[in-house]
Amino acid sequence: MGIRVIARIRPQQQHELGKDVIVSTASNTESASDQPTLVKIPNPKNESEDFTFQFSGVYDHTATQQQIFDNEVTPTIKHLFNGFDVTIFAYGSTGTGKTHTMRGSKTLAERGVIPRLLSGIYRRARKIDKDSGGKKTVEITLSYYEIYNDKVYDLFEAPEKRTLAGLPLRDNGSKTVVVGLTERPCENLKDFEKLYDQANVNRSTSATKLNASSSRSHAILGIKLAVTTGDEVRTSIASAIDLAGSEDNRRTQNGKERMVESASINKSLFTLAKCVEAISQKDARVPYRESKMTRILSLGQNNGLTIMILNLAPVRSFHLDTLSSLNFANRTKRIEVREIENEPVFKLPPRAAVPSISGPSIQRQPLRPLASTVHNASSMHAPNNPLKQNDKQIKAFSVYSDRARHPNIETRPCQGDPGRRSSPLKRPAPSDTFMTSASRPVKRRSPNFINSKTQPTISKAAIEDMIERKVTDILAARALDQPSVAPQPEISDEVQRRLDLLEKRIDVQDDGREQGLTFLLMAKQHAVRGEDASALRMYNLAKDFFPDNKKLETKIEKLREKIQHNKEEERRKEAATETKSSKTLLLTTTRKDCGRKDDGDDDYQDEAFTDQHYESDGGFHYKPKIRNKRATAGGISSTEVGMGDVETPRTRQLLDIVNSRDIKQIRLLKGVGAKKAEAIIEALCAGEEDEDEVRMVTNLRELGQLRGVGAKTVENMRLGLQNSMDAVSE
Numbered sequence: 019m020g021i022r023v024i025a026r027i028r029p030q031q032q033h034e035l036g037k038d039v040i041v042s043t044a045s046n047t048e049s050a051s052d053q054p055t056l057v058k059i060p061n062p063k064n065e066s067e068d069f070t071f072q073f074s075g076v077y078d079h080t081a082t083q084q085q086i087f088d089n090e091v092t093p094t095i096k097h098l099f100n101g102f103d104v105t106i107f108a109y110g111s112t113g114t115g116k117t118h119t120m121r122g123s124k125t126l127a128e129r130g131v132i133p134r135l136l137s138g139i140y141r142r143a144r145k146i147d148k149d150s151g152g153k154k155t156v157e158i159t160l161s162y163y164e165i166y167n168d169k170v171y172d173l174f175e176a177p178e179k180r181t182l183a184g185l186p187l188r189d190n191g192s193k194t195v196v197v198g199l200t201e202r203p204c205e206n207l208k209d210f211e212k213l214y215d216q217a218n219v220n221r222s223t224s225a226t227k228l229n230a231s232s233s234r235s236h237a238i239l240g241i242k243l244a245v246t247t248g249d250e251v252r253t254s255i256a257s258a259i260d261l262a263g264s265e266d267n268r269r270t271q272n273g274k275e276r277m278v279e280s281a282s283i284n285k286s287l288f289t290l291a292k293c294v295e296a297i298s299q300k301d302a303r304v305p306y307r308e309s310k311m312t313r314i315l316s317l318g319q320n321n322g323l324t325i326m327i328l329n330l331a332p333v334r335s336f337h338l339d340t341l342s343s344l345n346f347a348n349r350t351k352r353i354e355v356r357e358i359e360n361e362p363v364f365k366l367p368p369r370a371a372v373p374s375i376s377g378p379s380i381q382r383q384p385l386r387p388l389a390s391t392v393h394n395a396s397s398m399h400a401p402n403n404p405l406k407q408n409d410k411q412i413k414a415f416s417v418y419s420d421r422a423r424h425p426n427i428e429t430r431p432c433q434g435d436p437g438r439r440s441s442p443l444k445r446p447a448p449s450d451t452f453m454t455s456a457s458r459p460v461k462r463r464s465p466n467f468i469n470s471k472t473q474p475t476i477s478k479a480a481i482e483d484m485i486e487r488k489v490t491d492i493l494a495a496r497a498l499d500q501p502s503v504a505p506q507p508e509i510s511d512e513v514q515r516r517l518d519l520l521e522k523r524i525d526v527q528d529d530g531r532e533q534g535l536t537f538l539l540m541a542k543q544h545a546v547r548g549e550d551a552s553a554l555r556m557y558n559l560a561k562d563f564f565p566d567n568k569k570l571e572t573k574i575e576k577l578r579e580k581i582q583h584n585k586e587e588e589r590r591k592e593a594a595t596e597t598k599s600s601k602t603l604l605l606t607t608t609r610k611d612c613g614r615k616d617d618g619d620d621d622y623q624d625e626a627f628t629d630q631h632y633e634s635d636g637g638f639h640y641k642p643k644i645r646n647k648r649a650t651a652g653g654i655s656s657t658e659v660g661m662g663d664v665e666t667p668r669t670r671q672l673l674d675i676v677n678s679r680d681i682k683q684i685r686l687l688k689g690v691g692a693k694k695a696e697a698i699i700e701a702l703c704a705g706e707e708d709e710d711e712v713r714m715v716t717n718l719r720e721l722g723q724l725r726g727v728g729a730k731t732v733e734n735m736r737l738g739l740q741n742s743m744d745a746v747s748e
């Protein structure tokens with residue numbers, strides 16, 4: 019079954035009243051229902067024609083929160099109770115109503131999908147309990163986290179408890195889990211509202227020019243249901259996701275911090291678009307792992323039901339954003355999702371070997387290293403190893419208990435259960451919901467072979483093993499924000515030294531490199547715009563993450579010199595202005611008498627001032643120098659692209675679009691289709707890994723030299739840009 023995509027067009031906001039509404043809904047004339055399923059929007063390049071997109075449901079500005087919920091979400095609740103996972107996510111550019119749809123506001127009528135979903139779940143749980151006379155019970159637990167600047171933070175924890183690196187992700191079967199995430203049992207709607215409101219205070223939001231309360235993060239609420247009937251426990255998860263909105267930074271006028279956030283938001287949404295594109299092209303490689311959001315969302319990999327709510331703004335100022343969101347949604351609806359319910363698990367009689375776990379329904383456990391070493395694990399992964407074929411895939415950690423773990427609970431798959439619904443697309447269900455006691459790793463006893471006497475004879479492999487385990491334990495403890503749990507054996511200086519090195523490497527990989535690259539990207543963006551001081555600040559921030567990068571140091575040094583030089587020029591200009599002003603004053607009094615011309619004034623022969631002119635009104639105006647050098651490198655001459663190194667507003671706009679790497683915008687350039695847009699982005703990204711820097715195109719020649727572009731395309735892009743921008747500007 020495909021992802022169910024519905025579109026919701028929000029009403030005009032106060033400041034948009036009287037503006038041009040360009041998005042409309044329509045019913046499909048071939049359908050029996052008169053419920054709208056079509057969205058219409060003019061072609062920005064030719065306003066006389068409309069683009070039409072069809073979705074499973076379409077709602078205009080009159081749609082209420084209740085309608086959206088009743089029509090789209092209510093039907094999923096029964097599936098949830100039958101063991102299917104449900105994912106609902108809101109997608110759209112900033113300010114289009116995602117948070118309004120998902121969270122809504124506090125009044126009953128304006129409550130969004132999330133509180134209504136919880137309300138529906140509790141109502142059904144109570145009914146089940148009542149109808150079964152208490153024989154069937156439902157336990158609900160919640161987790162709530164945000165992905166901010168590609169780091170995962172627990173929203174049930176106070177912000178001051180956050181670590182720089184955020185919470186790590188681990189693959190667990192076919193799912194991605196967040197290690198160390200708090201799970202809160204929640205018995206009723208009132209408790210939920212309290213928890214949810216508190217957690218939302220922790221969410222990263224800020225005022226931007228485009229939205230007074232803009233979400234700066236992707237927020238994921240996990241609602242876990244455990245339905246117990248006798249000794250059978252059926253578990254399912256509803257994930258309600260409020261994605262951050264893509265932003266066009268030429269419109270946001272974001273400051274430094276907002277720009278960093280924005281770059282991270284745009285990057286993750288771009289990765290999401292790449293994943294959707296790869297899935298629809300049936301590519302072997304889908305780049306889920308390029309961002310945490312796509313890893314967690316795992317579109318097309320997650321089983322169960324998925325609903326995407328596409329939020330749209332109706333007015334012209336969102337034209338290009340709306341169009342690219344519609345294109346994205348159009349591709350998303352074709353993604354097939356396996357409709358498989360989760361395996362039920364069974365309680366078995368107590369077993370002496372299983373450690374007793376007490377406490378409430380959710381019991382987090384410290385991470386436990388596996389008995390097998392990673393070295394062994396890798397050999398077990400070999401698909402053609404006949405001896406190991408039946409072994410389970412070895413995981414580095416037993417992550418955490420994700421539900422009530424009663425001492426006498428043992429799980430086993432429900433083989434041959436006639437009651438189990440299955441899908442023709444069914445594949446072996448993941449074993450990630452409950453770990454069977456057989457597969458649950460036994461707590462490893464600390465090796466005692468390392469002591470001062472035996473130390474000199476430790477083999478290299480044993481050292482590797484120890485380091486691996488020590489790192490594992492440290493990471494586990496760090497993830498849970500508590501001291502290392504297993505007693506550590508004494509370790510030699512050599513082991514400690516290598517351990518420190520490894521930890522350092524992990525730290526840099528975990529939170530350094532990506533953060534550093536973001537700063538580099540920001541620096542480049544500022545530099546291209548000529549905002550040298552901001553660029554320098556960003557380069558300096560990046561330096562902390564790439565301390566030994568000579569290229570970066572040189573760049574910083576050059577930029578510093580340039581800024582210094584500019585400052586001096588500025589001072590000289592100011593001084594010259596003052597002199598000139600006094601001279602002008604003098605001249606105006608004498609001009610009548612001598613008919614003097616300014617040209618002959620020696621003070622203005624200095625090169626620095628050749629571009630300063632008196633305007634006709636007598637005011638002082640500085641015009642930056644324009645270089646007229648002809649560009650011929652790479653076979654592209656200035657005449658071929660219509661201009662040389664001259665940076666007109668149109669050129670700058672074109673370069674900004676390309677450098678934004680926003681596939682939605684690049685695709686809309688004249689003569690650029692999806693493939694070419696991707697090729698451009700790929701060409702920009704090529705080689706960045708090695709150079710620790712983000713490549714930016716700084717002029718048309720460079721753009722023409724990108725693989726697959728060429729002079730003609732550049733010319734087309736430029737010409738088309740002017741027309742389409744004119745068409746959408748208000």
Ligand SMILES: Nc1ncnc2c1ncn2[C@@H]1O[C@H](COP(=O)(O)OP(=O)(O)OP(=O)(O)O)[C@@H](O)[C@H]1O
Binds near residue numbers: 231
């Ligand atoms: N259906 C609607 N009815 C009334 N007001 C709406 C509706 N949708 C959105 N709004 C209003 O529009 C504004 C922007 O909405 P919202 O904050 O939900 O956007 P968003 O897509 O979540 O933005 P961001 O990505 O920046 O977080 C808010 O003031 C919200 O109340």
